[in-house]
Every structure is written in structure tokens, then in C-alpha cells.
Amino acid sequence: MKTLITLALLLSVAAFAGEKKEQHKMDMSKPGHAMINVPTIQCDNCVKTVTAAVKKVDGVESIKIDLDKKVAHVNFDPKKVKLADIEKAIAASGYDANNVKRNKKAHDALSPCCQSKR
Ligand SMILES: [Cu+2]
Numbered sequence: 001m002k003t004l005i006t007l008a009l010l011l012s013v014a015a016f017a018g019e020k021k022e023q024h025k026m027d028m029s030k031p032g033h034a035m036i037n038v039p040t041i042q043c044d045n046c047v048k049t050v051t052a053a054v055k056k057v058d059g060v061e062s063i064k065i066d067l068d069k070k071v072a073h074v075n076f077d078p079k080k081v082k083l084a085d086i087e088k089a090i091a092a093s094g095y096d097a098n099n100v101k102r103n104k105k106a107h108d109a110l111s112p113c114c115q116s117k118r
Contacts, residue, residue: 031078032061032075032076032077032078033073033074033075033076034073034074034076034083034086035071035072035073035074036071036072036074036083036086036087036090036097036098037070037071037096037097037098038050038065038070038071038072038090038095038096038097039070039096039118040095040096040102040116040118041065041067041070041095042113042114042116043067043113043114044067045111045113045114046067046095046110046114047065047067049093049094049095049110049114050063050065050072050090050093050095051063051065052093053089053090053092053093054072054074054086054089054090056089057076057081057085057086057089058080058081059076059077059079059080059081059085060074060075060076060081060086061075061076061077062074062075063075072090072097074086084100087099087100088100090102091103092106093106094106094107094108094109094110094114095107095116096116102116
């Protein structure tokens with residue numbers, strides 16, 4: 001009987017450890033970090049425009065754009081702002097963001113070299 005209890009105890013400890021590990025994994029993918037595809041950016045000027053637009057969003061902590069990969073890495077406070085809000089801010093500045101299409105007016109106001117041909 002004692003062995004059975006010990007075994008049960010060991011099992012629950014193992015299960016708990018497994019759960020802990022899972023939680024840690026979730027922390028690694030951080031809810032406040034997002035990689036946003038910005039396929040229509042073309043130059044440093046585009047990067048500046050998108051960076052400025054995203055920085056204005058309340059709750060955004062930092063943004064770093066990889067121009068080669070056309071991906072924006074954004075850190076934000078998920079209690080203050082949602083990914084969709086950040087995508088909208090990018091679209092409002094004239095650029096596509098994930099599945100959110102750019103605002104046409106804002107896009108047409110960009111300098112001609114920054115306007116997307118697609
Ligand atoms: Cu540009």
C-alpha cells in the first residue's frame with residue numbers, strides 16, 4: 001500500500017513537472033510578441049514609415065523590421081493592445097500587414113518609389 005502511494009505521488013509529481021515545462025514553452029512564444037508580414041515594404045523609407053506608425057500605437061513597446069525578410073517584430077503589452085490593432089495601424093500607413101490590406105489613400109500618398117506595384 002505504501003509503495004502504491006509513493007508511486008501515485010511520483011506520478012503526480014512527474015505530471016506536474018510536465019505541465020510546468022509546457023507552461024515554460026508557452027512563455028517562450030510570448031503573447032506580447034508578434035511577427036507581422038509586411039510584404040509591400042521596399043526600402044529604408046518604408047521601414048521608417050511603418051516603424052513610426054506602429055510606435056504611435058498605445059501599448060507597443062518596440063518594433064524592429066527586417067527589410068530583407070519583410071517581417072516586423074513587434075513587442076507589445078497584450079493587456080493594452082491586440083495584434084489586429086497593430087496590423088490596422090500598419091495598413092493605415094499604406095502598407096499591407098499580414099492579411100490586412102493597406103489603406104489605398106495612405107498608400108497613394110507615399111513617395112512614388114515606396115508605392116507597391118502589386
Ligand atoms: Cu520605400
